[in-house]
Amino acid sequence: MALGMKFTGLVRTTLMVGVLALLVLACPTAYGQLPDLIVQVGDTTAVSEAQNTVVSVYLSNYHDTVAGFNIWLQLDRPDILIFQTNVDSTIDTTRWLCLDYDPVVTDSCVDSIHVTGDSIFWRCDVWEGPICTDSTMVPADSTHDWSHPAEWDWFNVDTNEVLVGSIDPVGTLVEDWEWVDARSLSGYGTDLNIAGIADLPEPPSTPGIAPQQGGLLIKLLADVLSIPDTLVDREVNMLIQSNFLAHFNFSRPDGTSIGILQAEVPDTNYWFCEMWAGNTCLTWKRVSSPPADSMEIGVDTVSYIDTVNVWLADGSLTIDPPPDGKCCWDDNPEDSVRLCSNNIEWACDTLPDSKWSNGADCAVADPCPLGICGDVDASGLWPPDISDLVYLVDYMFVGGPVPEPIWTADMADCNGAVDISDLVYLVDFMFLAGPQPCDNCVK
Secondary structure, eight states: OOSSOOOOHHHHHHHHHHHHHHHHHHSOOSSSSOOSEEEEEOOEEEOTTOOSEEEEEEEEESSSOBOEEEEEEEESOTTTEEEOEEEEEEEEEEEEEEEEEETTTTSEEEEEEEEOSSEEEEEEEEEETTEEEEEEEEOTTSOOSEEEEOOOSEEEEEEEEEEEEOEEOTTSTTTTOSEEEEEOSSSSSSEEEEEEESOOSSSSOOOOBOSEEEEEEEEEEEEEOOOOTTOSOOEEEEEEOOSOGGGOEEEOTTSOBSSEEEEEEEEEEEEEEEEEETTEEEEEEEESSSSOSEEEEEEEEEEEEOTTTEEEEOEEEEEOOOOOOOEESOSOTTOSOOEEGGGOOOOGGGSTTOBBTTSOBOOTTSOOOOOOTTOTTOOOOSSOOHHHHHHHHHHHHSOOOOOSSGGGTOOSSOSSOOOHHHHHHHHHHHHSOOOOTTTTTOO
């Protein structure tokens, strides 16, 4: 018993409620209402050359059912981590339409366009009454005046190699979805473009993700490269690319996007005359910028993410530093309790040049006791969770068992005593993004 007194279950419950109430008061909400979506890449750690490291992506959809999604993750440190990929082959068919044929000199097509999809879309550039005298082919998602079935004169069939990302769907929100895929667009595994559809057109019908909070959307596998022990910056950020809506979308069962807004913006088009007949241009060509003979300012519609209702949180992976054999507790090397550096289970006498924090040599008979700072209930799990907090409260106020080893609970200043500062320190770390346990102790 830590303080020599016992409390009833009611007092213990009241104490825990008080601790949680303080946490709530200390964490004011940033917004007054719940957003439509929260997409978060989880933080994790790994060791050098670790294989099959799990990268977790979490989703909260408070209002709408999610029936499809597309997110693009990018790594900012390809020297540390790459996504696990496999090589696959795809067949790509391209169709071409000849616009200008030379029957005299070359007897071949001298100008052609790439025809995509089943239809060609056109926008009229010059109207003479009800008749369009000049037009431009535009993408299918652009403003257009008419379309007609695609015509083509020849086609090419290419075989391309693609990198397919490794996905672990077991236990995720998309475990039963009908189609989930991931591709490295860079071709090097430094990114993954992930997409999924709950219900394809053919039966049976598969439901989407009903409104929920904090579910595990998907698990990706990554491999850690060989990291030198001398590397100081050992963190790689896993970024959600949201600047390109072609690779970011969450949709409802009816196909509409969640959290995407539209705005009208001015769109300037420039035209260059390729053939004049006096003051009349016979052939216009659209150009991207001046010099030009004519210009028009129209209105275009652009889409963007509603950042008020769509919250994105990047993640990171930190490579654990190698055990350096140094320990800290106080300046007395004869203490029977020591803390190994960086919270790694490592006995000081396992390395020939290991030292205590004060520089004294470690004795073979006096190693660091194995444990993880903050793992108060000795579960072997990291990071600390609510069970560690309850265990510490029980020990300090309710006469619960002593943490073994005791230094796992002395996480605030490693002064040899477990007191209220250690409890506050653990609460700060768990709920307020405070420093990790024993962070002030490691030398």
